[in-house]
Amino acid sequence: MFKRGKVKGIIFDCYKTLIDIETDEDSLDTYYILSRWFCYYGVNVSPEKLKEEYRTKVKEAFDSSEQQHPEVKVENIFSEICLENAIWDIDEEILGIEAARLFRAASIRKFRAYPESFELLEIFEDYPKCIVSNAQRVFSEMELKYLGLHKYFDFVIFSSDYGYKKPDQRLFEIAQKRLGLKAEEILSIGDTVENDVEPPKKLGMRGMHIEDAWKTTSAFKSFF
Template structure:
């Protein structure tokens, strides 16, 4: 994969590349769990209304962003919902963060690292590398940490930090600048051509599907 020393840096996607994940964020069960938890935090909102409030606030935030490929910070959405439905005094900022984490916990059905990706990271452990992911920092960083992935990378770029998401090539440009390498010296690896292959290629970088990369593990 790193033939002839041409490739000097690696960019990885996160979910379905490093982490095998399955979530069910829209189910009534997920929203019932979150609604019950919120009752004990000073917020009263029925599960169906919680789901709809969340959906419409996300749509509104994305629509007013002015970006072609916008992203949100989920904790800000939940902070608004909590503030609007509180039955006692709360700290919306703190509760928004904790609600985002609880929402994720309620929705997770599967979360584990791909063994072949772990072998790939180990094989190229001395090569500078980073993650560029459409992800929410508020819970994705913790997932990377408890799967022992976070510290295997020089840095991690998440879409929520920049309020834009792939396929916006600017995220890859940020990664390229931080790696301090030329485009042709970097290989992007991911599972979605529209997000992980074409955008870095548009900047002159190399790109490869994760299943192809696994052959080099």
């Protein structure tokens, strides 16, 4: 499958590739926790209104974007909500960041690292590696650190930093430039063909589904 020495750098997706996660942003319980927490910081908004405003503001941000695959910063969304519902003076920027993290924590139903992916990371230990993820730096970076994954990578590219997300090929172009490798020397591994396999392939990279990578672990040990 792979010629020895041909692949010199690896790009990983994050969620459902390195991290097994399930969240529920539709449940009113998620917004109830955040709504009750807000009362200690001078923000008066019911769970129902919070859910409606969050969804509306995210949709408006997507609709107003000129990007084909738009992305938002969730902390900015929550900053706006906090400012509009404040009943005393607040620091909406800091509060927006903390609200985004609490919202994430309240929504999580499953959260762990895949042991199979740890094995892959050990195989690729001496290779330049990065993550390209449709994720929010405000909480995703800490999740990677908490699970002991962040240390394996030279850098992480989060879509929230750029205003657009995969399958936009530009995120992979940025990764290639920072890795300092030719496209054909890079292997992208992820859980969706449309986001993690096809876009890098169009740039001349290689692409592999994470489940195929797990199955090929023994072969990787022979080549890397």
